[in-house]
Amino acid sequence: MGSISGKRFGNYILYAIGEIVLVVLGILIAVGINNWNEDKKEADRLATYLHNYRTDLVTDTTVIGINLRLLEQKKEAFHLVLSDTMTKQQLMTTPLAFSLITTHRPLQLQNKGYNELKNYASNDRTMTDSLVSTIITTHAAFDDLIMQAQERINKDIDENLGYFKNNKEWMADLLSQKLSDDVIAYFLSDDYRNRASLHYVLVYKNLHTFLSAYNDHAIGLLERIDERLSKTP
Incomplete structure (x- = not known):
């Protein structure tokens, strides 16, 4: 009887251990499935x-591409104004020459996707992801450079318009596109050439450079993002 009871007890222990193992395995499987679902x-x-x-990048590159083409069109007028040989006839046949230092086409980088990625990475889940970290750091840097460049351009435009308003009686004629002799004389003057020279630096040595660099950078990022998304189940 004792051996039979011992066998029964041993079988019970084995059964209990088996039950525990099954429970543990069930928990591990459930945790694994839950982790897989969370990871997914x-x-x-x-x-x-x-x-x-x-x-956002597609929108940015489209808008920046338009702006870069417009700036290239204005560059020819800038070069004409900055030369020492511009004639009245050349000025009259170059309408852009009259608005080089008083107009600017503003732009702003799209930030929806950037803000989502920035918030997503704030808990360090993805800071080891080279693509995400590159997006976060470079987008912020380019956005700051482009905004600062435009702020300097807008400040210079405001100063030029203020100067015309307070010192030039022909301001009303210019705004109504009446090219009087006084208007023509000023836009052929050294003062205008000097102001155009400064504005050229702000536009082409700063903004144009930053926009071109961002455009090239964005094209490379698009390739990396497409590659990543193609691997996402």
Whole structure:
């Protein structure tokens, strides 16, 4: 009887251990599935944010491309004004020459996708992700450079308009596109050439340079994002 009871007790212990093992395995499997689901959700969320940032990049490169083409068109007028040989006839046949230092086409980088990625990475989940960290650091840097360059351009435009308003009686004629002799005389003057020279530096040595660099950078990022998204299930 004692051996039979011992066998029964041993079988019970084995059964209990087996039950415990099954419970533990069930918990581990459940945890694994839950972790996989969480990882899948995180991957999907990141893919959504990268897709949104990609959309922003497409918008940015389109707008910047338009601005760069317009700036290239204005460059010829700048070169004419900055030369010492511009004639009245050349000035009259170059309408852009009259608005070089008083107009600017503003632009602003899209920030929806960037802000999503920045917030997503704030808990250090993705800071080891080279693509995400590159986006966060470079976008902020370019955005700051482009905004500062435009602020300097706008400040110079305001100063030029203020100067014309307070010192030039022909301001009303210029705004109404009446090219009087006084207007023509000023735009052929050294003062205008000097002001145009400073504005040229602000536009082409700063803003144009930053926009071109960002455009090239964005094209490279688009390739990396497309490659990443193509691997996302």
